Amino acid sequence: MIQGAQEGIWEWQAGIEGSEWWSQPMYELLGLQVDECDIGLSQLQRLIHPDDREIFANAWAKLISEKGMQLLLEVRIAVKKQGYRWFLIRGTADYDYTGNAKKVVGSISDIHLQKQTQVQLAEEKDKVVATLRSIVDAVLTTNERGEVQYINQAAARFLNCTEEEAKGKHIENIIDLYEEESDKKIDNPILSCLSGSQKKNQKLNADIVTKSGAKYTVQLMVTPLISQAGRLYGAVTVMNDVTNLRLLARRLRYQASHDSLTSLINRSEFERNVRKAILNAKTKQKSSSLIYLDLDRFKMVNDLYGHAAGDELLIQFSNLVKSKLRGTDILARLGGDEFALLLTQCSISEAEEKAHEILQSIQEYKFIWEQKSFNVEASIGVAEINQKCFDLSYVLSAVDSACYLAKESGRNCVRVFREGDEDINRRRGQERWLQRFDKALNEGRLVVTAQSIINIKANKNAKVDKNGFEILIRMQDDSGRLVPPNAFLPAVERYNRAPKLDRWILDKVLFLLSENRNILSQIDKCSINLSGQSLVSEGFLPFIVAKLKEYAIEPNKICFEITETAAIANLDQATSFVQSLKDLGCYFALDDFGSGLSSFAYLKTLPVDFLKIDGMFVKDIHNDNVSRAMVKAINEMGHVLGKQTIAEYVENEEILNILKDIGVDFAQGFHAGRPEPILEFFKSSQFKVIAPKTRKLFAANG
Structure with missing residues (x-):
């Protein structure tokens, strides 16, 4: 067992000549052959760097003479043909009745790379400290x-x-x-x-x-x-x-936990509160209840009168629901037209009564826009949080099933989740979206789209050049209408389908580029999103490497985008994944940067090349000084750390000019170009030739 260990193992016995022993990995770590030299303490001391020998000798003397001592020492040891490398030496002694060591067993581990990393981190820290010290305080x-x-x-x-x-x-x-x-x-x-x-x-x-x-x-x-x-x-x-920094930090904390339109808490903050309620139910036997509300006529208002009307409806709806709540109740907007309500220390019967009260208020309410009034309807699901609830997914799936059943029951009604309800069990959670996604994938109804990313430093006149773009995904439903990604991606991620989707996108896009070498030669970078699940998915990294080789795509043409949330959740694996592909020549961008509290803390750890400044900051910089200050701070910090910046949600010329003044490197948004199906994107840009093989492949999905 010892002979096969990955560390170098050694053994020393007092007063017994020839009893010292090294394992095979010990020789290999030191670059030696088994019969090449004498083994033992004296040989090891000769190999130790002269500056470290006294330290080792003192530690050894204490180990063999003071009972209970442990040997734990970092020293430099000469390795054949490599010079001195850092090693960690460990040792534990057995003592005789006099208190002197009679036997020592230990190991050595090569920590040279860790030491080099520590030096590099220290140097980076010194640079940052020097920069901060230059500020006049x-x-x-x-x-x-x-x-x-x-x-x-x-x-x-x-x-x-x-x-x-x-x-x-x-x-x-x-x-x-x-x-x-x-x-x-x-x-x-x-x-x-x-x-x-x-x-x-x-x-x-x-x-x-x-x-x-x-x-x-x-x-x-x-x-x-x-x-x-x-x-x-x-x-x-x-x-x-640091007044402005504190204001920015408070703004970041607020933005990270609240919906920017309605000022309600967002999904992540709501789920944090639900987890607390689940814990209270299990440990303190205090039941709570959950209510899901889904606006039934929101899409009609959005389609008929535009996003401004839809946004106003969401604001008024949230205010209407808030007016019916207790002080301890928590209302959140989960996204789109979906809302959720946590009623703490509330029985299921009380929650059902509250849901009917809210529904009645909704039915009595009329939304007025441009002198036209609309009746608003909502489907409402109710579920209890009690000791039987397993975890967050179980609770959310339960209430989501109840809400969906309310829709199936004719909408504008309340349904309560109860274990054993056949209809509820049949419609649990996001399984419906998962089924739709799987069907769309099998039937070729996933739509690959592209959106321009323009260089606003090199491109002084802000003309849209499409030699940089991001790949986006849409899904066609059974009637041919496009479904936005926020509708089906949560189900894809929850049921671990994200790596499968990422593989599909990567294969299709790399094939497209390989079949159109004229495009490949003209583009700057093609940005492709990767999910957090893919970063830790076994075999995904080799898959990327193999596809790049199969289609003969130059790695420096590809930029992978990952969200900071996904990266931080699996920091060590994400860092290793990113570095492996960067070593090949690929680029990486940190998407939605600034939306999480830990952004700056982890920025030096992740070896990314670009920061994509979250659009919630960018879209208001022309009329909000705080947003402008935040964009400027993120841009400057990125540049200090040697990273380029990309601003999202660039929707007009005024925003673009402000970004130029700030010094942001790239811009993406409707002003630079709207997302288009991939073939239309290239046909409408400078890239005119689409190979017949590619046209056939993408004919079904744009």
Whole structure:
């Protein structure tokens, strides 16, 4: 068993000549043959780097003489034909009755790559730190009594006073400090430092209120000034104004958890609350109930009067439902015309009564648009969250089944999920969408579309050139109408069909490019979306590599798009997946960047080339200063880290010009070009030739 281990194993016995032993992997790790050299402690010491030998000798001496010690040491060891490499040496000893080691068993592991990575990360960190230190911050100094001695110009502007006005005043007469987003006053860290209770640098975040009444959020660092004789004679304070960053962070937190149209919480935040309700039901025996509401006539309003009317209907509908809720009830918009309601500590009978009350209000309500009124209808499903609920998927599937059954029962009614109900069980959850997707895939009703991505730095006149584009997918229903991806992709992902869909798209698109070499030679990059499931799907990476080789596609023509949510959920696997394809020459983009709280935290870890700035920020930059500031911050951070940026939802010339001024690299949206079926896209662009073989393949799906 030991001989087959992946680590190098060694053994030493005290006072027994020839008893030392190395495993075969030990020789291999050191680049040696079994009969090439003597083995043992002395040979290992000779191989250790001269600068590390004393460290090893001291650790070894403690191990064999002090009972209970463990050997755990990182040293450099000479490897034949490779030079010195970093290894981790471990050792555990058995001791005799005198407390001396009689036998030591240990291992060595090659950690050279990890060490190199640590060095690279440290270098990157040093670059970021150097950049931050170059920013001019507010600086002030005080004497040992807390009286201001000096403030720089940045501090003078920050505190709204001159250096002369501040000099000699006690620090408490200049600023007050409070906990962030709180009215609770905190002790001044400068005074804590001067009192001697804080001997080292002190860092904290706080809200600062100047005597002029101005309020900021700052990062403070207070450093004691100590003479060579050890006497504390003052302190220096550096204040960095992070007010805008905090506002952006709060905006990010809000945007990450709320629907931008209705201001209701979104699906992810709602599901987080449902999970809490499930836990309470299991651990505290406190049942809750779930209600799904699906607007039945929303599509008609949208089709007849456009998205503006549809948006207004959704807003009014959400306000109508909110007016019927208790203070503890939670309403969310899940997407499109679907809403959900969590009634905490509410029985199923009470929830059914509430659902009928809401339905009656909906039936009495009339939506008016352009002097025309419409009756609004809704299908409502109700399910209980109790101790029998397995998990989130079970609960959502139950209430979704009830809602769908309400639709099948003629719409504009309420249905309650009850175990054993044959109709409910037959329509559980998103199985219907899964069936539709599978059927569409088998019948060739998936539609490959493309949308332009334009280079707005190189393309000064903002003319649409289609030498960069993103592949998008649509589905035709049985009547030939296009179904948007947000209708069927959740079911595809929930039932693990996403890798199958990704394989289908990749194969079709690479085949298209291979059959049209004139297109391949002219495009910049073809962007293809990959799901989080594909990133961790066994065999998916080799599939991509094989398809690139089969169709002889240059990897640098392909850019894969992944969402930050998918990447962060499987960070290690995602990073390895991305790096493997980047090593081939492919590019990667992080999609919907900025929509999650952890965006910046993981940005340095993921080796992506592009950041696609989430459209919820871009679409309002022409009339919202906060959105503009957020786009600018994301763009600048991306550029600092060596990544290019792509703005989504570029819908007009004004937005495009602002993005140019900010310095964003690429733009995508209706102003640059609407998504078109793939063949129409190329026929309407500079690429005119579509090979007959490709035309036949794509004839059924555009």
